[in-house]
Amino acid sequence: MPTNKKEGIIFTVIMCSLMVIGMSTYNLFLHGNLNLSELLIGFIPGFIVAFILDVFIVGVVAKKIAFKLPINQNSKIQLIIAISTLMIIGMVTFMSMFGLIMNGQMSSLTIATYLGAWGTNFIMALPLQLIIVGPFSRYILGLIQN
Numbered sequence: 001m002p003t004n005k006k007e008g009i010i011f012t013v014i015m016c017s018l019m020v021i022g023m024s025t026y027n028l029f030l031h032g033n034l035n036l037s038e039l040l041i042g043f044i045p046g047f048i049v050a051f052i053l054d055v056f057i058v059g060v061v062a063k064k065i066a067f068k069l070p071i072n073q074n075s076k077i078q079l080i081i082a083i084s085t086l087m088i089i090g091m092v093t094f095m096s097m098f099g100l101i102m103n104g105q106m107s108s109l110t111i112a113t114y115l116g117a118w119g120t121n122f123i124m125a126l127p128l129q130l131i132i133v134g135p136f137s138r139y140i141l142g143l144i145q146n
Contacts, residue, residue, distance in 0.1 A: 001076070002141065011141050012054055018133045019091070019125070020046040026124045027099060042102065049098050050091065058090035080134065088129050092121045 002008040024042050028034040066082040067073065096117040100109055 001080075001138070003145070007141060007145065010144060011137055012051065012059075014137045014140055015133060016047055016050045016054055018137065019129065020050050022128050022133060023095070023121065023125060026128075027121070030120065031103075045102065046095075046098070050095060053091060053094050054087070058087060058094065062086035062090055080138075081130070084129050084134050085126065088122065088125045092118055092125050096121050 002011045020043060021039070024039055024046055025034065028038050028042075062083055065086055066079065069082055071078040071082055073079065096114065099121070100106065100114065100117055105113065
């Protein structure tokens with residue numbers, strides 16, 4: 001876990017980059033548009049929006065909620081799972097809308113379309129974060145800290 005602002009920014013950059021790449025790849029694959037140029041075109045705006053949401057909105061709220069949950073605050077794994085899960089719920093909520101907007105679907109956006117996108121993204125984002133991106137990001141941060 002980050003111990004200061006510099007480490008927090010490094011950790012967030014790693015985490016956001018990998019989640020944007022992972023989720024963009026997943027969504028492009030689902031829509032039959034998976035290619036490197038589409039991935040690169042969407043990465044910059046996706047990363048910027050995800051980073052801003054993480055730092056200023058979702059991360060702040062997720063941490064406040066996590067520290068109010070009835071979990072063992074001294075258990076690193078319980079805190080990681082709680083914060084990560086809350087982060088995924090928040091980020092999927094915002095980034096699903098972002099994806100629909102970027103895909104040009106605002107004119108035909110319905111609650112059903114949004115909820116479908118949200119569910120499709122959540123089932124990929126949660127395991128991606130908990131099993132791959134989160135542990136990898138913490139590993140890289142640990143290398144930087146030592």
